[in-house]
Amino acid sequence: MDKLYFISDAHLGAQNDEQEELKKDRFLSFLHHVHNQNADLIIVGDLFDFWFEYKHVIPRQHFHILARLDELTAKQPVHYMAGNHDFWMDSFMEQEIGLIVHPDDFITEKNGLKIYLRHGDGLLIEDKGYRFLKRILRNRLNIKLYRLLHPDVGIPLALAFSHKSRESGKNDIYYSDEDYREFAREKIQEGFDLVVLGHTHVAALEKYGHGWYLNPGNWMEDFTFGVLQHGKPALYQWDGKHEIRFEQS
Numbered sequence: 001m002d003k004l005y006f007i008s009d010a011h012l013g014a015q016n017d018e019q020e021e022l023k024k025d026r027f028l029s030f031l032h033h034v035h036n037q038n039a040d041l042i043i044v045g046d047l048f049d050f051w052f053e054y055k056h057v058i059p060r061q062h063f064h065i066l067a068r069l070d071e072l073t074a075k076q077p078v079h080y081m082a083g084n085h086d087f088w089m090d091s092f093m094e095q096e097i098g099l100i101v102h103p104d105d106f107i108t109e110k111n112g113l114k115i116y117l118r119h120g121d122g123l124l125i126e127d128k129g130y131r132f133l134k135r136i137l138r139n140r141l142n143i144k145l146y147r148l149l150h151p152d153v154g155i156p157l158a159l160a161f162s163h164k165s166r167e168s169g170k171n172d173i174y175y176s177d178e179d180y181r182e183f184a185r186e187k188i189q190e191g192f193d194l195v196v197l198g199h200t201h202v203a204a205l206e207k208y209g210h211g212w213y214l215n216p217g218n219w220m221e222d223f224t225f226g227v228l229q230h231g232k233p234a235l236y237q238w239d240g241k242h243e244i245r246f247e248q249s
Helices: 017-036 060-073 092-097 128-137 140-146 151-174 178-190
Strands: 004-007 040-043 078-081 100-102 106-110 113-118 194-197 204-208 211-215 224-229 232-238 243-245
Touching (some): 060 078, 060 092, 078 113, 092 100, 178 194, 178 211, 204 232, 211 232
Parallel strands (some): 194 211
Antiparallel strands (some): 004 224, 106 113, 224 232, 232 243
């Protein structure tokens, strides 16, 4: 398995029916492509716009995605970095789907490269409010209390909050990534050859010294993803059938 794919920020469930159908179809075809390539896959967070594990319930709209991931993990490794929309992952993704879940950061090696991965939420220096909110949302007592809400109430409520939060934070987070680049530079100075971050929705591939900073961008609108092959990273877009080289603006 020489080839390694990185994908981030699909936010499935966040948009209208037409957009969601397009995202789902392209993601399913992409997973089929990854399987045919006999490659490893790392999902760098926020595959879903909201993921909360009730004890006996999963969102029906994601059935086909989960089923395809289950088929893929039976044949090759799929890692999942928990993002800021994945606070409430419990045992389902690992035990039933077979994903290898990483709640925070993840260090691995591929093609002789030392790789550092993290979704990236909370890295903005000025984002102190979010880091405080993160501790509240991941609090076990608060999770138990939220489970008391019926899924037909809890899931739409969380999706509405997620949409509002994303729209209000666009100018501050999604289109500013200098703090992320600085974080990547520091990790490269520590000895990492490749630093992979998501969250910003901005696709990026930059060389700093001996190492690289890679952000797969977002599957939500741009369908971009990262590839590591023969020891070198690259950015691509998926048109539903083919890998198209992505040129940064």
